[in-house]
Amino acid sequence: MLLLEQEAKELLEGYGIRTAKGVVCGSEEEAVRAARAMGFPVVMKVHGILHKSDVGGVVLNVKSEEEVRSAFRRLSAIEGSRGVNVQPQVSGVELIIGAAENEQFGSFVMFGLGGVFVEVLKDVSFRLLPLDRREALEMIREIRGYRILEGYRGFRADIDAVAELIVKVGEIVERESVVEMDLNPVFANERGCFVADARIVKGKRRSFEYEARDIGFFFNPRSVAVVGASRTPGKPGNNIIWNLKTHGFKGKIYPVNPNAEEIHDLKCYPSLKDIPDSVDVAIIAVPAKIVPEVMRDCAEKGVKGVVILSSGFSEEGEEGAKIEKEVVRIAKEAGILILGPNTTGGLNTETGFITSFAPLMGVNKGNISLIAQTGLFLGVLMVSIFSNHPHVGFSKIIGMGNKIDVQDHEALDFLLRDDKTSVVGIYMEGIRNGRAFYNVAKSAKKPIVIFKSGRTEYGQKAAMSHTASICGNDDIFDAVCRQANLVRVYSFDELLDVAKAFAFQPLPKGNRIGIIHYTGSGCVQSADTAFFSGLKLANFKKDTVERIKSVSPEWHGVNNPVDIWPMVEYFGVEKTYNTAMEAILRDENVDSMVVAMDVGPFWGDYSPNFEKLRSFGKPVYFVLEGHRDLVFEQKNKFEENRFPVYSNAINAIQVLGKVTRYALKYADTRR
């Protein structure tokens, strides 16, 4: 229900918001009287037409009776005019504050400068509701044109008042059941904010009911059935059993295949119902069209959860969608949880439970857990990750597939409660209950690193055919990341780079970085990157500089970044690096450190004193460069000691920038 402008303004005034309320006038005389009562100048607008500016329906700065008359005649002649609105003219910076609903995330507010800034430059920021003053201030500071509010050519906005107005808009949306609101323009000056024009639509707000069911049993079942087990080595149905045995799963394994006696020395059963034991989890790897039948067996058998690996459901068209619907129906009725379909499923490195149909080796245990919406994750991608980072360890990996039942927020909720997990990494394309995800994510006390694709129309189209889920609008998603303090990354490589930093090293307490590099060009690139990553080059204290100078030739200047090569040439790798690194970490002006080393011929068998470095309680990231094989060998040694290694200083510092932003915001919101 669209409120009339006057109604809308009255509603706003009821919340203590000042509006430039006008008078709708039907005649020249009425308009002149109204203008006189308000005092000149006034603004006159055609009444009864949206997008008034487009039809020349707004006259600003009307300064005299004569001008009122002429404006009235002009405006009332516009087709569709239902009178002329006379309002006092307020001045200041023109803002737009709006609210609307997003399909996945529900109500949000938008903030921006008015006119071309929002319409052409898209210089706006978003936040989900509810939001507090701190979040409102953040969204104000986020726009590129923020400096205009701080004071530009005589204007200056009362930023606290703008924040207050944004918070009130949020309140009104929630209390008055508003589904759309546009305060446009709002004038902000030193004395506060005035809403010049308001459009409010009340209605039934989208509701986001959800539960976060416990999916923990998926990762530690007592007994598991593999439906579609195969005798043929290399076939997916064979690999599943091979994986479970290879990873040392200690629970019962029941292969199901009507045509086999034994698979990998395990007795085979013709159907689920023939298994002489209860079954916690069934891994289903049969063609889509047979899955409903298997589900019925699962219901009968009292299976708690199924992992459906098969594809051919809604991602492949109508026929598949029908099957999917039936599968979900059976599951709901029987209280069975479904992970997938169209996935490699899950892995728990502690229990060796694994559902993947792709042979997986070289798993490393650790404290990173992953949620991924991609079919082959527990295949090619994890093989790539394990083999490239042998000392980066994982706890749980959850392949979500099409998410026809278990949702992202449930997987996340499980990992946030899991005490073996200290960092969560997420790959996501679409999301089904964004609001639930946001609520769970916002409460997190662990870092969450997220790579979201399907950002563009192109990508969304590709995602539709792939996972049959709806992609969120990327601007809203970006706001969600800021608001819930999710660390957003843009590739799997970056996801891993950031996750391992969180997993290995303490959080920084500030943004002042100390840098050591073995080349001058590395120093320059590092300094550039620090700036672009929101980090400050620490001002070393005098005694820090002295300490570093003790391992430097006299003619060589000591700055931050420390250009260490000439020092190494004189004092050797070990003495120089140890002295410089410890001096920097000891400095109370330093919150974090990035150290680059060349592992070439000058290196010898140098290894930093990791215990010593750790004792300062500040994050230290390394960069190792040189021959591929030597670098890999050294990197593994460093990462075994839980010091993350990057292939160049730009990467390392970008990661530190993201970690620092997370850490400072986390500390700030907990204060």
Next chain:
Amino acid sequence: MLLLEQEAKELLEGYGIRTAKGVVCGSEEEAVRAARAMGFPVVMKVHGILHKSDVGGVVLNVKSEEEVRSAFRRLSAIEGSRGVNVQPQVSGVELIIGAAENEQFGSFVMFGLGGVFVEVLKDVSFRLLPLDRREALEMIREIRGYRILEGYRGFRADIDAVAELIVKVGEIVERESVVEMDLNPVFANERGCFVADARIVKGKRRSFEYEARDIGFFFNPRSVAVVGASRTPGKPGNNIIWNLKTHGFKGKIYPVNPNAEEIHDLKCYPSLKDIPDSVDVAIIAVPAKIVPEVMRDCAEKGVKGVVILSSGFSEEGEEGAKIEKEVVRIAKEAGILILGPNTTGGLNTETGFITSFAPLMGVNKGNISLIAQTGLFLGVLMVSIFSNHPHVGFSKIIGMGNKIDVQDHEALDFLLRDDKTSVVGIYMEGIRNGRAFYNVAKSAKKPIVIFKSGRTEYGQKAAMSHTASICGNDDIFDAVCRQANLVRVYSFDELLDVAKAFAFQPLPKGNRIGIIHYTGSGCVQSADTAFFSGLKLANFKKDTVERIKSVSPEWHGVNNPVDIWPMVEYFGVEKTYNTAMEAILRDENVDSMVVAMDVGPFWGDYSPNFEKLRSFGKPVYFVLEGHRDLVFEQKNKFEENRFPVYSNAINAIQVLGKVTRYALKYADTRR
């Protein structure tokens, strides 16, 4: 010399530029007369004060005699007022067009929307002079607010007229010896452009005289002396000789060291003067303070060029700067060219000539040449590149060091003329004669890929201490890259990724890409990246889709990107990939292709038919994912066949985006 506003406007009108010339009035009566003559509304401005808006010195929309009088009284009361300027009021989109000089690059023009757009949002574009209409149009389209010019809320600018005005500004700067010009505001509407206010400063324009001396002899000397040769293995002065012998340099090598008889079986000479032969190039690796003495010997000996590896010159302070000055003086007098100092110098893979003091192995010959302003380039960094990319080959590598003599443009000029070089990669921090570099670069008929650091104040400070050269303003540099069609990259990794694409594959003829990926998530990420990289997902022709469908299960949809995994499961890697790749390359709606493959267990010993792929004459880039070792092995096989391989689809498509932009612009400017 600052022109008066009226003078400035007359100058502009002389070039056919319309200006809103006003009349400076000393009295109310005069102002009223002037306004009547022009027709209302008029604009009134205080005369004799800069930044008029800041003091309330501009009154717009003055509509009556009465208003003229009141405005006159207000304006003439402003302190410093020397009368009131009355001008006809023109309307339209407010623009700013300016010109100024940059220390490194000389005269440039700036374009942007007026007011906050330029002052707060910095939404401006730059181009060096001279510029043509095409370049002016490019700079107009480059700003974020471009849509405002195309038509917004009733306004629309005549974009051709704006371009013409920009070109004229360029002409005026050059013909009239202008060092600064601000046309602000310029009003653009459908009927053209009107300059409302103009500020012009004439003066002596910066001159950029330069020559591009031939430095080719550095890379193919008949005889070379190594001053500072050492008997001790592992010492820099020993490595140089070791490198020359290991790389098979066929010219004469004369080690110079007063305390040695022989080094690496070569007779040693106490000084340069004792060498019984002429010396083309001397490699100098003695402490900075001894270098002037060596230079004097070089002068006496008639050496043509020296490569000074030593550091300790102006990058390390005053003392070093003095030595540097002396070295340059001697060289100029004797006509000796200097490469360096503070560098590893040069490498020519064809002749085996190398000057590096860091032992270098595993060099790959090829058609990429590099110019790098970093000391250790021909050490650690090239070792890293050679070992990670064994089939990416290089021709010349030129370490520039402090550039006290030979400059970037001379190195570039040499490589552009070198027929063994087909792609040039550049790493640069500061630049000494930017204008010379720009001129040489703009004439290039080969792709130039450039990584420029020292972009921020932080980075520039670090660069000062490192290379003692001045860094250009990053915005201007970015304009230089666009204008000269340099491919700008942001890391060494990206430099190599782009360079190898140029080196291996043909240029695309359009921006329509076909993509194959083995995961759905890869398809989504690829589609996103294509969009962000300015590429279009090709619309496959009907028979292309049919061909691909012939290797697809019926239930699987064929789109672009092609999600190939379900197809591979049914038809095997070889048949599926070959059919899909050839179908796509055959399609006349496709200009380029990126193909991702998993090199895991399903792969077998599949290898694409490289000859067949090459026969279509379209660029094809590959992505290989999976186990580290397998990927490396396969990647080498592909790159040996000159098909570049990337570690993920995002990288590959970003590279293709940059290559495509280069190719289309190159074709366009040659048309």
